[in-house]
Amino acid sequence: MDGFLLVVWAVRLLFLALIYLFLYRVVRALLHDLRAAAREPADRPGRLVVLESPSGEPAAGHSFGLDVITPLGRDVNNAIVIDDPFASAEHAILTFRGRSWYLEDLGSTNGSYINGRRVDGVAPMGFGDELQIGQVRMRLERALG
Amino acid sequence: MTDAARATRSSTIGALPRALGRIRPRPRWLELKLLALVAVALAVGSLSLEATVNGVLALHDPQSLAIYVVALFGAHLAQVVSGRRTDQVLLPTVAFLGGISLLLMQRLPQDLVSQTFFGTTFGLAQVQLIWLLLALGLATTLGIVVRSDSWLRRYKYTWAAAGVGLLLLTFVFGTEINGQRLTLQLGPFSGQPTELLKVILVVFLAGYLSENRTLLMEQDTRLGPLRMPPLAYLAPMVAMWAIALGIVVVQRDLGAALLFFGVFLALLYVATGRLSLVIIGFVLFLLGSALMAMLFDHIRTRVDIWIDPFADPLGAGYQIVQALHAFARGGLLGVGLGAGLPEIAGRPPIPEVHTDFPLAALGEELGIVGVVAILGLYLVVVERGLRIGAAAADDFRSLLAIGLALVIGIQAFIIAAGDLKVLPLTGVTLPFISYGGSSLLANALVIGLLLALSDKGVEAPPAPRVGARWRRIGRRATA
Numbered sequence: 001m002d003g004f005l006l007v008v009w010a011v012r013l014l015f016l017a018l019i020y021l022f023l024y025r026v027v028r029a030l031l032h033d034l035r036a037a038a039r040e041p042a043d044r045p046g047r048l049v050v051l052e053s054p055s056g057e058p059a060a061g062h063s064f065g066l067d068v069i070t071p072l073g074r075d076v077n078n079a080i081v082i083d084d085p086f087a088s089a090e091h092a093i094l095t096f097r098g099r100s101w102y103l104e105d106l107g108s109t110n111g112s113y114i115n116g117r118r119v120d121g122v123a124p125m126g127f128g129d130e131l132q133i134g135q136v137r138m139r140l141e142r143a144l145g
Numbered sequence: 146m147t148d149a150a151r152a153t154r155s156s157t158i159g160a161l162p163r164a165l166g167r168i169r170p171r172p173r174w175l176e177l178k179l180l181a182l183v184a185v186a187l188a189v190g191s192l193s194l195e196a197t198v199n200g201v202l203a204l205h206d207p208q209s210l211a212i213y214v215v216a217l218f219g220a221h222l223a224q225v226v227s228g229r230r231t232d233q234v235l236l237p238t239v240a241f242l243g244g245i246s247l248l249l250m251q252r253l254p255q256d257l258v259s260q261t262f263f264g265t266t267f268g269l270a271q272v273q274l275i276w277l278l279l280a281l282g283l284a285t286t287l288g289i290v291v292r293s294d295s296w297l298r299r300y301k302y303t304w305a306a307a308g309v310g311l312l313l314l315t316f317v318f319g320t321e322i323n324g325q326r327l328t329l330q331l332g333p334f335s336g337q338p339t340e341l342l343k344v345i346l347v348v349f350l351a352g353y354l355s356e357n358r359t360l361l362m363e364q365d366t367r368l369g370p371l372r373m374p375p376l377a378y379l380a381p382m383v384a385m386w387a388i389a390l391g392i393v394v395v396q397r398d399l400g401a402a403l404l405f406f407g408v409f410l411a412l413l414y415v416a417t418g419r420l421s422l423v424i425i426g427f428v429l430f431l432l433g434s435a436l437m438a439m440l441f442d443h444i445r446t447r448v449d450i451w452i453d454p455f456a457d458p459l460g461a462g463y464q465i466v467q468a469l470h471a472f473a474r475g476g477l478l479g480v481g482l483g484a485g486l487p488e489i490a491g492r493p494p495i496p497e498v499h500t501d502f503p504l505a506a507l508g509e510e511l512g513i514v515g516v517v518a519i520l521g522l523y524l525v526v527v528e529r530g531l532r533i534g535a536a537a538a539d540d541f542r543s544l545l546a547i548g549l550a551l552v553i554g555i556q557a558f559i560i561a562a563g564d565l566k567v568l569p570l571t572g573v574t575l576p577f578i579s580y581g582g583s584s585l586l587a588n589a590l591v592i593g594l595l596l597a598l599s600d601k602g603v604e605a606p607p608a609p610r611v612g613a614r615w616r617r618i619g620r621r622a623t624a
Contacts, residue, residue: 011193012481018186019518026525124359128539141538
């Protein structure tokens with residue numbers, strides 16, 4: 001009977017050990033996943049996806065990786081060139097400060113719009129928000145890690 | 146056949162292989178390995194249970210265990226065939242919690258619950274097994290089928306209205322059990338709407354906060370030393386507070402109120418990153434609770450029991466005293482599955498052990514080592530949710546995933562803390578372990594949505610609603 005008692009003990013402890021083995025395997029997988037995410041850091045704080053662009057420059061569907069400071073406008077010296085008759089040469093500037101994006105309209109003639117609302121000076125912008133400059137519509141998205 | 150008909154016919158034929166071709170089975174080795182480990186662990190647990198109860202080294206109720214394990218691998222296979230790149234850790238983790246639940250329910254007296262379907266009467270473990278299978282089916286189906294979140298995102302106010310409606314229905318038509326008005330009876334079905342409500346709450350909050358996040362982050366109003374966002378945007382916060390306290394007053398459900406408000410504050414912090422809002426909310430909640438405790442007897446009783454359960458160990462404090470004794474008997478490694486809970490006159494000493502106190506039973510039989518491991522499993526679920534949220538493309542999905550994971554984490558914390566006398570005891574369930582259909586199905590809904598959200602290849606988030614006026618102006622300018 002003592003032998004059986006020993007077996008019961010062993011089985012009991014084995015069950016506990018197996019829960020921990022499961023946790024160990026899971027945590028190892030999670031660490032692997034986290035390391036993979038850290039190895040290719042999201043050096044871009046966001047990206048801008050072009051939804052609609054009648055003039056074809058930028059092309060619809062194109063996705064721009066954004067720098068911390070990204071100027072937009074019709075002038076070729078902008079990081080994102082918007083070749084649209086309703087865009088100004090230096091139209092607006094997107095900046096990433098702290099943990100949020102901000103759009104600053106640089107006194108453009110036809111204005112910049114976030115979700116259809118005209119931007120007065122500086123306005124915060126969240127991921128998923130839609131930006132319209134001239135006839136070009138773009139969406140701010142998190143860079144895929 | 147006309148040309149037009151032939152054209153449509155050929156185009157549908159052309160579209161069919163393309164639709165099927167997109168579904169390419171994709172192996173999920175990690176999930177398979179983890180599920181195999183879960184199956185082995187549950188078999189060992191079952192051996193341990195049978196050896197303790199009947200003194201034979203065999204599986205305890207091998208039929209139920211086999212059904213559960215086969216269902217797990219079925220869910221795995223369905224996901225492999227669907228070929229979606231969803232999370233591979235969530236399902237095995239939740240399956241482990243469900244398996245522990247099954248072992249616990251098999252071990253408790255079967256007549257705690259008896260339900261009759263089609264002339265056959267099922268006991269506690271069998272009913273729980275049926276619910277577990279339904280929950281597994283729901284989570285897997287959602288994880289495979291849901292590819293777009295616009296049905297959640299577009300109609301957030303509709304969902305919120307439905308949630309409030311559900312709550313009002315419970316207020317009016319709910320049946321009172323143990324002085325709590327929680328259960329809604331609908332013909333032969335009865336359920337606890339608060340379980341569903343927590344999911345609706347997260348959907349609404351994710352929608353509202355992702356839309357107004359930037360506005361909430363602006364600092365306009367000053368209130369003494371604290372800087373506040375524009376007051377109009379705090380209205381929903383005050384409404385939430387009122388609803389939470391309303392639940393306490395009318396439903397006498399302290400746990401749900403605590404859960405809802407905890408999730409709300411956590412999401413508010415995630416969305417705005419501003420501690421001042423959370424502090425204000427927390428202080429409001431404490432003040433409200435203190436007021437409630439002064440006004441209502443049943444809440445004061447709860448608090449008194451929490452402060453000193455040994456003042457009335459055979460009456461009001463009975464449950465919590467027995468639970469503390471159970472934890473104490475368990476010690477470090479526990480007394481083993483099936484060996485705990487000495488029954489008094491054929492009943493387990495803790496009256497609601499299968500719903501409110503499963504952690505006390507597990508604490509006795511698996512010891513602190515087992516309880517820590519189980520809490521670790523909940524932590525894994527929360528970590529997955531946070532990771533899915535961090536990788537999401539936009540704010541709505543991000544907040545939704547984080548909120549869903551936190552609902553499970555906070556709920557597990559509230560009831561675990563209640564069982565251990567860290568917080569006043571409140572009647573929420575331990576997710577995936579407590580007995581109960583509403584709880585299992587609502588938590589399966591959460592896991593299913595998390596699975597769907599974790600797919601990177603899912604369709605792009607829909608465009609936010611653009612003001613109709615600007616759309617018109619834009620069109621005129623183009624013309």
